[in-house]
Amino acid sequence: MLKDITLGQFFPGTSPIHRLDPRVKLLLALIFIVVLFVINNLVAYIIMGVLLAVVVKISQIPLGLVLKGLKPIFVVVIITAILNIFYNTTGEVLWEWGFLRVTTNGIMLGIFMAIRIVYLIIGVAIILTYTTSPILLTDAVENVFSPFKRFGFPAHEIAMMMTIAIRFIPTLVEETEKIINAQKARGADFETGSILKRAKALVPILVPLFVSAFKRADELAIAMECRCYQGGENRTRMRVLQTSRIDYVAIVITVLVCAALVSMNFMEFGWRA
Amino acid sequence: MKIEIQNLTHTYGAGTPFVKNALDDVSITIEDHDFIGLIGHTGSGKSTLVQHLNGILKPTSGRILIDGRDMWDKNTNIREVRFKIGLVFQYPEHQLFEETVYRDIAFGPTNMGLSEEEIRERVLSAMEFVGLEQDLLDKSPFDLSGGQKRRVAIAGVIAMRPEVLVLDEPTAGLDPKARDDLLKQIKKYYKENRSTVIIVSHSMEDMAKTVDKIIVVKGGKIERFLPVGEIFADAESLSSMSLDIPTITKVFKKLKDRGVDIETNVYTVKYAYELMRSRLLGEVRQDA
8 A cells, every 4th residue: 555655766767767867857857847837827737747648658668667655645736726716817707606706717817726746747757757866866856956055055965865765755654654564463453443542543653764764874873883884975876967968959949938938928818827 | 174275376566567376266265283494595475475364464366275265265254363373473573563572472362352461361372482581571672682583473473373474584593593493393383382383494404394384385386385395306307406405415415426325305403313213323333
């Protein structure tokens, strides 16, 4: 059941998207996020959706995995959409009850927010993390933030913490599953009873999980000390990040597309919020 | 309690790029009061197989019958099955969570809905069974040594008095003394309760001196299901499955190869000692 969470996992491959320099991917993801919240009409969102689909196709991620990745946030999307419907009260009033008012603009805003979250997950959580190994991703983060080191920003340490955190997600998931099974074998019941009873049923899982997580952290720290691990000063890398032609092509395409989408904001279109 | 496994297949990660067939069309019948060792290489499917026995894992296809009843039939209460078939996981000490040893061992019996006195009686007898001193009752399980923690965890399953006791590598990581003690206690449980016991292990030595029958698993399939003697008699095919025979058996096979007239069905040091002793005494008597 826990293994069903695919969000944030890496799926190895050799597609052009996999081969992009992770720094470039990070930068493009950032541009994508900004543009996603700047554009304001349905036509631009539809175009963006088509382009996202094309990128997913190029990256060779199976469609099933994309849908599986979206499943856990489904509830969040629905709630956000509903809240946003009541947020904008301008435009034609369709329904009114006390202080609640549903208007055409409100509905558009709700739809837009839902689209934005779904695109955000597809673009960043799925395309970026499914195609980039966590190690490359943290290398990229360190690289991008390293200019700020001279102002005392601990770029290497943050990247190292990210690496360790990401590295241990699958381990902890596996551990949790093992503990759940072990307690189930002793007749633990997580599925029935009142909310309070179910919350109490979590104790036999959480206590061993915390104990082992702290123990692991301690052991890891000792193992790193034993190998004389010392921050980021003067460390060289086994894999030096390099940009190539494919990266420039990706940058140019993304920038052009984004510019076109943003410029649609200034044109006369219907269906905007 | 008779357990019949019919055409059991289990697939991990169906629908992802990491699909793996952990068990492939396994059929086997475990009779009442069997004492079985389950042996196989890392990743052979041993743990997956035992986790099907008490319904922790659900078969991808195939059936498991307990005394003729399908475990996953909708009329079967899977929790009841788990009380009857107790499974001790690998490194079971990682599942301890309570504030005192007593309460941790009582977790299973409490889930069974037993009365306070019944629970107390079971906890105390389970502790005695695994060789834990009574003065540990009110200690935190986290303050105990590794070997003691393991005993507490095993006692937690034994306190449920399962008719079938399954242990997944119970001796992993224990020192030689602790592991001998544990195996003896398991053997005692088998004899005194007329229950079925299944032990998963890597160690041929441990298996040779403990169990009656051995199941060899390889690549998600059952390769052998034979009494101990017949398993080790066929050393060549065992080594082709990258499994080993007990060292003492190797010694006797080597002796035979060198022309010593001696039997080779020797699987425990104890039996080897008796054999040699009677032989030597016999020879002395002949000389006299």
